[in-house]
Amino acid sequence: MSTVRIAAAAAHFGRDLEFDLARIAKVIDDARGSGAGLLVLPDAALGGYLADLRHPDPDVLPPALEPDDPLILEVARLAAEMVVCVGYREDGGTERYNAAVCVSGDGVLGRHRKVHLPAGEAAAYAPGDRFDAFDTPVGRIGMLIDYDKTFPESARSLALDGAEILACLSAWPTSITNRAPRMAQDRQARLFDLYDQARAAENQVVLASSNQTGALGGMRFLGQAKVVGPGGDILARTWAKAGLAVAEVDVSAEVDRARRTLHHLGELRPSAYRETSS
Template sequence: MSQVRIAGAAAHFGRDLEWCLARIGKLVGDARHAGAALLVLPDAALGGYLADLRHPDPDALPPALDPDDPVFAKVAALAGEMVVCVGYCEADGDGGRYNAAACLHGDGVLGRHRKVHLPAGETAAYRAGDAFTAFDTPVGRLGMLIDYDKTFPESARSLALGGAQILACLSAWPASITNQAPRMSQDRQSRLFDLYDCARAAENQVVVVSSNQTGAMGGMRFLGQAKVVGPAGNILARTWAKAGLAVAELDVAAEIARARRVLSHLDERRPDAY
């Protein structure tokens, strides 16, 4: 048995990179104090998210970072012995941008992901990625999803088939823009956010660590609702709508083995019938 503590963060991030780094340093420190070996930060933690999802202002986009930007070495240094996943806007070298995430450790970058599924507004600001890749980390084999990626079961399933034991879901997920509810608990996007986290964990029998932004940017209110979900789809820890850390301790491999002991979803698929 090998118990590990993992944490998902709910926090607000804006355009100022130095301010974002300070906020990341505080969250890493809090996670380390809680004994966490893995911390999943929100999407766009380096530079903030779009201020308007329906009509993004091309002159007010997040700062586009090269993959070798010195800021990643700074985050890796903050991470030290921990594994930290962080979202950012990636420059692709020819004027394009991707909504991206990096997984870092004191030794450097362990893995990267470019968001594959873009909602309508994002297509005006970002290009779409084209792959889901699992990779090894000190806390186990891991894969990353960004925001809308987790709406599509194939995204998480691709990572699970690649051996991912933990899915890091980084989000800047707002409350419903078109059907606003008087209370966050009644919000359609709030319900979907939780539903997708639990469904992706249960259907693949893996651990999901879900982060999200809080606060507001432009006309959007972000949901928070960071959580850790077990391979049975059970929420082990959560932040609700407030900023903070959802921290859970578990033996990832043992919990996955227990969930798959009788019914192993990946093994019992029938791809020829789909």
């Protein structure tokens, strides 16, 4: 794959699905105007995230959409020649999942259900059970949904499955228990950047990190969308405001360059590691 422009979005989405779809269409247009071949939209861009992470109200949860919901098919139509990743609450029959889907005008390219659930989210979602990379016109991609990236094993699993691009979709808020007077001093803001850079550098991959902005209920979201290179360097970012972080990357060449001398995946010693418990 030759050079591709990668766009990671910072934007606000709520419960109004018609509004959300209109905003997605606008962000796709903006990304297309920037020449992007890949756009990563935030977690819960269709229907919004939880309004309270500590005690979610079961009566005001995000709407659950079936995997082939017309809204998802419309995002695919809007994507056309682009590859677009978007998050939503999935109706899985007896369970509901915090989910992401990657689409183009040709249809669905890949799916992910969030595996790692923080305490409050477990009241609204069931956990997914796997990490799978998939091929797209812009390269092999793996998706993570916000808290997934806290765990190194998540990104490592995708890298071992051949992903050279990690799409990290988030609805990542400021600290709920220890609010800081300024965003730059917020613990969760620091961790959000740290995880993005660490997951890219330790796996020597390109990472596109999107996030919600604004507020929903008691939640205030960080923004801080960014594109990170395989050395952990931030190539583009939005800071706290809504917008697009856009970077042009020759993904395969940059990954190969990062792995030329020190090839982290090739130098793993699995026999020396303690197995994680189930």
